[in-house]
Amino acid sequence: MFGNILFLVSALFSVLGAVGVVATKNIMHACVYLLMSLIGVAGLYLTLGADFVAATQLVVYVGGVVILMVFAVMLTGGADSQKSNRFGIKKTPMMGSIGTYIAGGISAILASYIVIFRLLPKVFEAQPVNSTMAFDKTVEKIGMLLVSDHVLAFEISSVLLLGALVGAAVIARPKRN
Amino acid sequence: MNETIVTYFAKFEWYKSLVKALTEMLGFNAEPLMVFLFFFLAAFIVVNVMAVTAGLATYAERKISADLQLRMGPNRVGPYGLIQFLADGVKFIMKEGIIPKSADKFLFTLAPILCLAGVLGSLTVVPYSSGFILSDLDIGLFFLIGISSLVGLGIFLGGYASNSKWAMLGGMRAAAQIISYEIPVVISGLSCVLLAGGLSFTTLIEAQTGFPQGWFVFHNPFTFIGFFVFFIGGLAETNRAPFDLPEAESELVSGYHTEYSGMRFAFFALAEYIEVFVVSGVAVALFLGGYNVPFGLGGDGILGQFLQLGAFFSKTLALYYVVIWFRWTLPRLRVDHLMTLCWKYLTPIAIFNLIGTGFWLYGFEGKSLFELLFKSGAAAAGGGH
Numbered sequence: 001m002f003g004n005i006l007f008l009v010s011a012l013f014s015v016l017g018a019v020g021v022v023a024t025k026n027i028m029h030a031c032v033y034l035l036m037s038l039i040g041v042a043g044l045y046l047t048l049g050a051d052f053v054a055a056t057q058l059v060v061y062v063g064g065v066v067i068l069m070v071f072a073v074m075l076t077g078g079a080d081s082q083k084s085n086r087f088g089i090k091k092t093p094m095m096g097s098i099g100t101y102i103a104g105g106i107s108a109i110l111a112s113y114i115v116i117f118r119l120l121p122k123v124f125e126a127q128p129v130n131s132t133m134a135f136d137k138t139v140e141k142i143g144m145l146l147v148s149d150h151v152l153a154f155e156i157s158s159v160l161l162l163g164a165l166v167g168a169a170v171i172a173r174p175k176r177n
Numbered sequence: 178m179n180e181t182i183v184t185y186f187a188k189f190e191w192y193k194s195l196v197k198a199l200t201e202m203l204g205f206n207a208e209p210l211m212v213f214l215f216f217f218l219a220a221f222i223v224v225n226v227m228a229v230t231a232g233l234a235t236y237a238e239r240k241i242s243a244d245l246q247l248r249m250g251p252n253r254v255g256p257y258g259l260i261q262f263l264a265d266g267v268k269f270i271m272k273e274g275i276i277p278k279s280a281d282k283f284l285f286t287l288a289p290i291l292c293l294a295g296v297l298g299s300l301t302v303v304p305y306s307s308g309f310i311l312s313d314l315d316i317g318l319f320f321l322i323g324i325s326s327l328v329g330l331g332i333f334l335g336g337y338a339s340n341s342k343w344a345m346l347g348g349m350r351a352a353a354q355i356i357s358y359e360i361p362v363v364i365s366g367l368s369c370v371l372l373a374g375g376l377s378f379t380t381l382i383e384a385q386t387g388f389p390q391g392w393f394v395f396h397n398p399f400t401f402i403g404f405f406v407f408f409i410g411g412l413a414e415t416n417r418a419p420f421d422l423p424e425a426e427s428e429l430v431s432g433y434h435t436e437y438s439g440m441r442f443a444f445f446a447l448a449e450y451i452e453v454f455v456v457s458g459v460a461v462a463l464f465l466g467g468y469n470v471p472f473g474l475g476g477d478g479i480l481g482q483f484l485q486l487g488a489f490f491s492k493t494l495a496l497y498y499v500v501i502w503f504r505w506t507l508p509r510l511r512v513d514h515l516m517t518l519c520w521k522y523l524t525p526i527a528i529f530n531l532i533g534t535g536f537w538l539y540g541f542e543g544k545s546l547f548e549l550l551f552k553s554g555a556a557a558a559g560g561g562h
Binding site for chain 2: 026028029032035051052055056057058059062063064066067070071074137138139
């Protein structure tokens, strides 16, 4: 029962948030709706028993990415974006040409075919939601896997992050004349 | 599997008989209903106790500051002015909630709720005693860090949505400060995770003892420094003085909550005071032995639980006193000093502590300083024969 309720609530959160991101015209509101959607995704991870991934989702996206996005929007003057016409959407009611319409139509048909005939049957066949909410410990397993089987990916991503850190420091450094 | 307050109560006979009686009365399996009811009740009690603690903390703050400045403090409402905070709460409820005309109404109303939700969410894993913990998640400490990052966003959005330059500056300072100070806090907390071998709060506390020589703060020199790094960083994360730049009264009127009034302002204030409790509680759980009682007094029964509650609350409230004491003793830092302290001092020290703790674990097989000293002292005195 709890599993189903948690699934329904988090699915509703993620879908409503995603719709809100697209529907709203204010870019700050879009960031907040994105936050709602990301929290919903964290809830979906919880229903699958991946508690560590859910907490990581919260730490990385809620604590980092959304705040950074809000910062970037604010510092680049995106607050009055509903008044300006930055992306030319209002100027050209018929966005795109015949070529883009054909490409968009074909990709829409392909995507709907894949979703309806390939993915949805698998979703309905899938295991029911864990109703007892009794999970195994995942932290130890993730830790062991990170330093044994996936040690190369782990090290490469840490070097990448270090590079990003050093690069940010170099860019942000005041220039000496 | 995660232990919760419900699994604690499920061990008792009366719980089982209650479930049985309800099942017979209602005609269906009442187990999930009972679990829900118990969680609801426990969460209700925890939130209300925390709200009252926060209220009393405002009273304590005013009384202690008055004491430090040779004043009287609140002394009119009730004996010694004790129910002053109730009068303040009633005033908050009665006041008109004003939203400035040019403010962003959606974000303006959402920001205090986000702030309070983040703090109340972190109460889930605060270990009051071995049984009375709402949910002892396997990822306890990590969950706490994740959910409490909502607070920073709430403060920042509050500052942005007010459409006022003071609130804006306060919100920006808050976001920068909270994100920066999360790093030393997390890294110094991680050294305790190394020692205990687990992220859940019960694992962390069971690895310590009731007496100070078993606490992680005295385990080795690195964790001793780590405790202070953790506490300073935690102070900065709660925006308390000397790190109260987001609401610096002398520069920014009132910072991020300049435009807030009534219950919305009360939400911000409540969130701040509860967060101080959470930070003190986590510092106690990680470094100061948590709910451990000397000699395991009281046993496993209800009496033991209440003794553990007493141990946890007395240590936490002592740290709370230190936080208030800091606020009325130290002057506020400058913005550049704040960032220098975080990035040039606390973060390198925290990383050094983490590596040092790792070497200590490897070199002395996880023995604490007291164990080593006692052993060498006993050997020097001719013990061990």
